[in-house]
Amino acid sequence: MNENIFKRNALLAQKVIKGLESRNMTGYYAEDREAAKALALSLIPEGSSVTMGGAMSAHEIGLVEALKAGNYDFIDRDAYEDKRAAMLAAYDADVFLSSANAITEDGQLVNIDGNANRVSAIAQGPKKVVFIVGMNKVCDDLDGAMKRARNVAAPINAQRFGLSTPCAKTGACMDCKSPDTICCQFLITRFSRHKDRIHVILVNDSLGF
Numbered sequence: 220m221n222e223n224i225f226k227r228n229a230l231l232a233q234k235v236i237k238g239l240e241s242r243n244m245t246g247y248y249a250e251d252r253e254a255a256k257a258l259a260l261s262l263i264p265e266g267s268s269v270t271m272g273g274a275m276s277a278h279e280i281g282l283v284e285a286l287k288a289g290n291y292d293f294i295d296r297d298a299y300e301d302k303r304a305a306m307l308a309a310y311d312a313d314v315f316l317s318s319a320n321a322i323t324e325d326g327q328l329v330n331i332d333g334n335a336n337r338v339s340a341i342a343q344g345p346k347k348v349v350f351i352v353g354m355n356k357v358c359d360d361l362d363g364a365m366k367r368a369r370n371v372a373a374p375i376n377a378q379r380f381g382l383s384t385p386c387a388k389t390g391a392c393m394d395c396k397s398p399d400t401i402c403c404q405f406l407i408t409r410f411s412r413h414k415d416r417i418h419v420i421l422v423n424d425s426l427g428f
């Protein structure tokens with residue numbers, strides 16, 4: 220990575236971490252994917268039950284593979300035939316892994332969901348939530364974060380899942396109400412009532428979308 224981008228990301232991450240702290244959440248900065256994986260594992264005690272909600276970034280840093288290979292009770296929702304049972308198990312997990320669709324410089328997390336299993340588990344249920352967030356997700360403010368979520372993350376997800384939405388065809392949000400829409404619920408996490416519940420690892424890399 221270009222040295223100037225490296226320096227810029229390190230400085231910007233400190234601003235985001237300060238914002239998270241003001242919101243009763245804990246932020247960390249990892250200089251690369253390997254450091255991010257080690258940091259995440261340090262937050263997850265062995266023996267914990269762990270699950271996740273579409274956390275592409277956790278896959279990209281090798282965290283999911285490490286958890287599956289390690290001494291953890293990894294709840295793999297893809298292994299459940301009964302999807303409702305998988306969702307209910309997630310609410311009772313010790314740790315929930317997630318990426319974010321966007322995060323603001325002052326520490327607010329934005330996530331969009333269709334089924335709402337991910338946003339509901341972020342909001343309530345699992346004892347601890349660990350976000351893995353690439354620096355590509357940092358936006359100036361809430362308006363920018365919402366625009367990123369709707370015009371970058373959502374269209375790519377719609378294309379990835381082969382959904383019939385306007386954004387899957389045009390690449391931009393048309394504010395649809397199509398049956399396939401993945402924009403059913405918007406969660407802005409602006410404060411955590413429970414200290415030590417939400418942890419955000421900012422990674423000096425481009426992760427997810």
Ligand code: SF4
Nearest residue numbers: 373386392393395402
């Ligand atoms: S509202 Fe519809 S068009 Fe806009 S991002 Fe969501 S699914 Fe795509």
